[in-house]
Amino acid sequence: MSALAVRKLTKVYRNGHEALKGVDLTVEEGDFFALLGPNGAGKSTLIGIVASLVNKTGGKVRVFGHDLDREPESMKAYLGLVPQEFNFNLFLPVIEVVLNQAGYYGIPRREAGVRAEYYLRQLDLWERRGSQMRMLSGGLKRRLMIARALVHRPRLLILDEPTAGVDIEIRRSMWTFLRELNAGGTTIILTTHYLEEAESLCRNIAIINDGRIAEHVDMGVLLGRLETETLVLDLKARPAQLPRLDGFVLTRLDDRTLEVEVTKDSSINRLFEALSRNGIQVVSLRNKQNRLEQLFLALVENNKGGRDISP
Amino acid sequence: MNHYRHYWVAFSTLLVKEIVRFSRIWVQTVLPSAISTILYFVIFGRLIGERIGPMGGFSYVDFIVPGLVLMGVITNAYSNVASSFYSSKFSRYVEELLIAPVPNWVILAGFVAGGVARGLAVGIVVTLVALGFTRIEIHSYGITMLVFVLTAVLFALGGFINAIYANSFDDISIVPTFVLTPLTYLGGVFYSIDLLPTLWQDLSLANPVLYMVNAFRFGLLGVSDIQVGVAFALILGFIVVLTFYSLHLLRRGIGIKT
Ligand SMILES: Nc1ncnc2c1ncn2[C@@H]1O[C@H](COP(=O)(O)OP(=O)(O)O)[C@@H](O)[C@H]1O
Numbered sequence: 001m002s003a004l005a006v007r008k009l010t011k012v013y014r015n016g017h018e019a020l021k022g023v024d025l026t027v028e029e030g031d032f033f034a035l036l037g038p039n040g041a042g043k044s045t046l047i048g049i050v051a052s053l054v055n056k057t058g059g060k061v062r063v064f065g066h067d068l069d070r071e072p073e074s075m076k077a078y079l080g081l082v083p084q085e086f087n088f089n090l091f092l093p094v095i096e097v098v099l100n101q102a103g104y105y106g107i108p109r110r111e112a113g114v115r116a117e118y119y120l121r122q123l124d125l126w127e128r129r130g131s132q133m134r135m136l137s138g139g140l141k142r143r144l145m146i147a148r149a150l151v152h153r154p155r156l157l158i159l160d161e162p163t164a165g166v167d168i169e170i171r172r173s174m175w176t177f178l179r180e181l182n183a184g185g186t187t188i189i190l191t192t193h194y195l196e197e198a199e200s201l202c203r204n205i206a207i208i209n210d211g212r213i214a215e216h217v218d219m220g221v222l223l224g225r226l227e228t229e230t231l232v233l234d235l236k237a238r239p240a241q242l243p244r245l246d247g248f249v250l251t252r253l254d255d256r257t258l259e260v261e262v263t264k265d266s267s268i269n270r271l272f273e274a275l276s277r278n279g280i281q282v283v284s285l286r287n288k289q290n291r292l293e294q295l296f297l298a299l300v301e302n303n304k305g306g307r308d309i310s311p
Numbered sequence: 312m313n314h315y316r317h318y319w320v321a322f323s324t325l326l327v328k329e330i331v332r333f334s335r336i337w338v339q340t341v342l343p344s345a346i347s348t349i350l351y352f353v354i355f356g357r358l359i360g361e362r363i364g365p366m367g368g369f370s371y372v373d374f375i376v377p378g379l380v381l382m383g384v385i386t387n388a389y390s391n392v393a394s395s396f397y398s399s400k401f402s403r404y405v406e407e408l409l410i411a412p413v414p415n416w417v418i419l420a421g422f423v424a425g426g427v428a429r430g431l432a433v434g435i436v437v438t439l440v441a442l443g444f445t446r447i448e449i450h451s452y453g454i455t456m457l458v459f460v461l462t463a464v465l466f467a468l469g470g471f472i473n474a475i476y477a478n479s480f481d482d483i484s485i486v487p488t489f490v491l492t493p494l495t496y497l498g499g500v501f502y503s504i505d506l507l508p509t510l511w512q513d514l515s516l517a518n519p520v521l522y523m524v525n526a527f528r529f530g531l532l533g534v535s536d537i538q539v540g541v542a543f544a545l546i547l548g549f550i551v552v553l554t555f556y557s558l559h560l561l562r563r564g565i566g567i568k569t
């Protein structure tokens with residue numbers, strides 16, 4: 001069964017702005033799914049409609065088979081949301097935010113207390129349980145939104161830019177947490193600006209642009225479609241001269257750094273053999289550019305030109 | 312799955328949250344009514360009241376007790392819901408409710424019950440203050456409690472609708488200042504409408520607060536300028552209309568969903 005099925009979803013805001021122009025999207029149970037798109041593409045609008053925070057104009061939404069219009073309550077029980085913007089009562093202590101949310105889901109107080117402790121500990125917030133919300137940093141607030149969204153144990157968790165403005169250390173611990181959650185069976189959909197995040201976490205991806213789904217594929221397939229990849233090599237010593245290698249374009253960045261363009265069907269082994277034959281020793285190697293970013297820009301550019309980019 | 316147990320948990324969560332909220336800020340919520348009531352009793356009850364003499368067959372200080380209690384109930388039930396619900400809109404934590412499987416009527420009931428609870432808290436405090444100035448033998452506990460609760464429900468609903476339409480914190484103080492206060496002052500809190508010229512008597516009868524104050528006075532003292540049955544019908548009628556209107560606004564998501 002699909003965790004999320006969205007059909008012909010449209011949204012026209014009161015000011016006449018058409019934010020969604022007929023979105024179709026299916027996310028299978030157990031998936032870790034990325035929804036990417038530039039600012040203003042309609043990601044938050046789409047999520048808002050699924051979470052009953054925004055009224056849709058047309059179309060259908062189902063979560064685990066439960067229809068948004070016909071069985072809103074059963075549907076809501078399956079869904080947890082970490083919204084893009086903080087939406088807290090800043091004068092409440094941390095723990096009460098989680099307990100109240102549990103109460104709204106009908107979880108009795110005692111059970112709510114057990115779960116609140118569990119998730120607050122998981123997200124390293126238990127020590128801060130008595131602090132008022134307004135005393136928390138942005139990163140802690142983000143994590144609290146995750147704890148709050150999980151207290152009713154949703155089978156589908158949607159996170160709208162969960163790591164925006166969060167420092168790298170906390171971001172990585174959030175990734176680990178989300179990976180474990182997904183491994184435990186929770187379907188996860190996230191939107192993010194950090195494409196690296198989508199690439200390292202997600203198995204499937206949809207790209208939304210200007211209120212339409214521009215692309216909806218497996219992450220590996222998408223990355224595989226890239227023609228070339230640029231590697232940056234740090235060298236042990238300055239090479240006397242740059243060798244000419246078939247199938248590779250080498251450029252010198254500075255004394256001890258080389259840039260190599262590798263086509264999709266060429267072998268990296270061959271590159272290294274050729275380099276060692278020429279007495280060039282490589283100390284380390286990295287990707288020059290986030291590959292997904294490259295692809296994403298290309299897609300959005302193509303879309304502007306109105307070209308069809310579906311496979 | 313037992314829905315009603317879930318609803319009950321959600322409802323009591325909302326109610327407890329509201330009680331905790333206004334208790335935490337009691338200096339802003341309960342104390343002002345207590346202080347103004349003390350002033351009314353000292354000035355009108357003692358200093359001026361002794362010159363006024365009896366009204367409606369009671370000493371003046373006794374006569375104004377019901378109106379003062381109800382005035383506290385009305386303003387507090389109203390502003391509790393108005394400010395609490397408006398804040399939840401303003402800081403967007405109303406989304407915690409919208410996303411959860413809580414039917415609209417449970418949300419409404421939770422906020423209204425919170426308003427009634429604050430009305431009750433203030434009513435009790437004001438009554439205790441009044442007991443420092445006079446002794447009242449309650450005519451009918453049943454009618455007193457009923458008017459008390461129904462009036463609180465009615466104005467809590469009013470506060471809810473106000474909060475739904477409000478776009479700023481100013482918008483939730485306009486109605487209390489320009490509508491509620493005049494209606495209560497002119498609603499026979501301080502006088503029996505028998506004292507007024509006929510025209511003003513007739514105009515007063517168009518003021519719904521008059522019916523509530525008099526029904527409440529009937530419960531406490533056993534005297535009223537109007538028929539108590541009419542008062543109940545009126546209050547209930549308003550409650551029904553405002554309840555359906557609030558539910559309609561919630562269903563449409565007015566002011567809370569884009
Ligand atoms: N309440 C609103 N009223 C009018 N337009 C809106 C509203 N919210 C969002 N929009 C517009 O709808 C489009 C999509 O916004 P959004 O869904 O927030 O995009 P994203 O989350 O992908 O950045 C944007 O052009 C935005 O300006």
Ligand SMILES: [Mg+2]
Binds near residue numbers: 043
């Ligand atoms: Mg957004």
